[in-house]
Amino acid sequence: MSAAAQARRLQPAGELDIVVLEQGPKISYSACGIPYWIGGQVSDPDRLLARTPADFAEQDIAVRTGTRAEGIDLAVGEVVAAGGERIGYDSLVVATGGRPFRPPVPGLDADGVHGVHRLADGADIRAAIAAGAERAVVLGGGYIGLEMAEVLQARGLEVTVVLADPLPMAQLDADMGQRVCAAMCGMGIDVQSDQPVREIEVGPEGAVRAVRTDAAAYDADLVVLGLGMGPETTLAREAGLQLGSTGAIDVAHTQRSRSHPEVLAAGDCAQTFHRITGEAIHVALGTHANKQGRVAGSVIGGRPARFAGVLGTAMTKVGDLEVARTGLCTTQAEEGGYDFRTEVIESSTRAGYYPGAAPIAVKIITEAGSGLLLGAQVVGGPGSGKRIDVFATAIWAGLTAEELAGSDLSYAPPFSPTYDPVVVAARVASRIEQG
Known part of the structure; x- marks a missing residue:
């Protein structure tokens, strides 16, 4: 559209x-908002609609749903x-x-197994919850997996997240993914890692009753697919x-x-x-x-235009923990043939004395020698995630860690410490490079 x-x-x-x-039946809707409609943060699915066929008809665009x-x-x-x-x-x-990934396992088409791709998926999951679903298994620990685990738990379900990977958020480096996993477990979400799904067990009525891996079977009357696209x-x-x-x-x-x-x-x-x-x-x-x-x-x-590429900048949250990344992770940097350094700093989202200050960890990846910014990851409390946009802008512009460390970022106690965690991470990286 x-x-x-x-x-x-x-x-x-x-x-x-x-x-x-x-x-x-619908166009121009926010698929990213579906988990929050399921969770009740969005009261009406129509609020996810940006424009209707009638709106486009006023522009002489014929939409045939x-x-x-x-x-x-x-x-x-x-x-x-x-x-x-x-x-x-x-x-x-x-x-x-896109097409949601569906592993070739028996039972994946059973009643009670749902993707989170279209508005109809959201309606089906809401209906399952209203019908009394109590135990949910979320397959996958990416953006959708984390969001669905949070909203299903908020709706009162017992939630197990089953991962084929060692940690949730495989888009992060392992040290940052461990922070996400710890936060999920601290919320009461059961995280089972390194367990590819082997079968969806189905009851006599054709409805899901468990998810089986090589290690165990996890009871479920609702299974949500968050395996990526x-x-x-x-x-x-x-x-x-x-x-x-x-x-x-x-x-x-x-x-x-x-x-x-x-x-x-x-x-x-x-x-x-x-x-x-x-x-x-x-x-x-x-x-x-x-x-x-x-x-x-x-x-x-008739107007010349070119797409400028991607950094893969993205963010999500699970509970109060905000998770964000941009640019290259260490695996991508290795595959790209870069000689790189990494630094992790811990700080707070606000001045430490100001109410609501929360921990934040920032990981920065730079090219050895030049100090060129290659990637960044942020995991922390409320107010952490959008800091990734500063890193994304700096990487897009081709800045070095030293240049970012000298940039003029805003400060006020309700929003950041005197030295924002972004600046602190860049300064640490540039000092090490200079050393």
């Missing part, structure tokens, strides 16, 4: 017809809709999004669009398909590149999707 809106801004209705096909695209005929420039209808195009945007490329692959090394649609920086330039792709179905390493990467985040859609719409509308 960001592509459609941007194209319309640049081209009036008389010069460009825009048609959107959406297989579901409940209309599934069944195929793309690249040779003649047509989309084949359900029922055999063929819709011609001069430019086509493929924005089919891959690109949804079925339409693209069957049509013959070129896919990249990540399995997503291979696009140039203009979001044009490298094999068929009249087709553009944006969002979770499209391959992108890392801002630091330049390597192909697939990152399923709404921030990138909207920006890529805007680039695609600009290109269609």
Whole structure:
């Protein structure tokens, strides 16, 4: 929808017809808000809707909900809709999004097993809770896994998080992931790590009753999948669009398909590149999707535009603990061939004497020799997470730790110590580099 809106801004209705096909009943909704609707922090699912088909109709953008695209005929420039209808195009945007990972284990299609991908998923989980679900197992410890563990516990369920990885938040380094795990256990969430799921046990009525690993079976009447997202490329692959090394649609920086330039792709179905390493990467985040859609719409509308890459900046929370990261973690830095250093500092979110001050840990990754900022991770109490944006901005601009340490960040006791943890981490890194 960001592509459609941007194209319309640049081209009036008389010069460009825009048609959107959406297989579901809703458009322009915040999938990231679904856990908080399940948890009750958002009272009405309509509050997750940014715009409706009627809103787009006022811009002469025809949105056809409940209309599934069944195929793309690249040779003649047509989309084949359900029922055999063929819709011609001069430019086509493929924005089919992501597909939740589903491990090939028995019982995964049982009643009571839910993803957290669409509004209908949220409605199903809310209905299960209302029907008396008491024990929930969350598979996966990424952003969605943490958020769902928190909201389900807040709704009164006993929650077990089962991980194939050693720690939750595999996007972090192990020392920072351990802090997240400790906080979850401190909340009363049962975290079971290094246990790939082998089976979803199903009762006689066809409903889930347990999750089995090699180590144990965990009782459940509700199972939530938080295993991450891959690109949804079925339409693209069957049509013959070129896919990249990540399995997503291979696009140039203009979001044009490298094999068929009249087709553009944006969002979770499209391959992108890392801002630091330049390597192909697939990152399923709404921030990138909207920006890529805007680039695609600009290109269609006749305005030159290029997507500038990603750092993978993201954040979440579980209980009062805020978790954020940007740039390269140490594994990515090693794979990228960097000679790097890491430093971890501990501080407080506010002046220590001010009410509400909470611990915060900051990890910073820099290139040895140059001091160039490569990545950062933040784990701490309320007020911690958004500090990652300072690091993201500094990395985007190509700053060194020394330059960041000398930057003019704000201070007031309700918001930070005299030296903000961001500055402290950068200063420690730059001092060690100078030494």
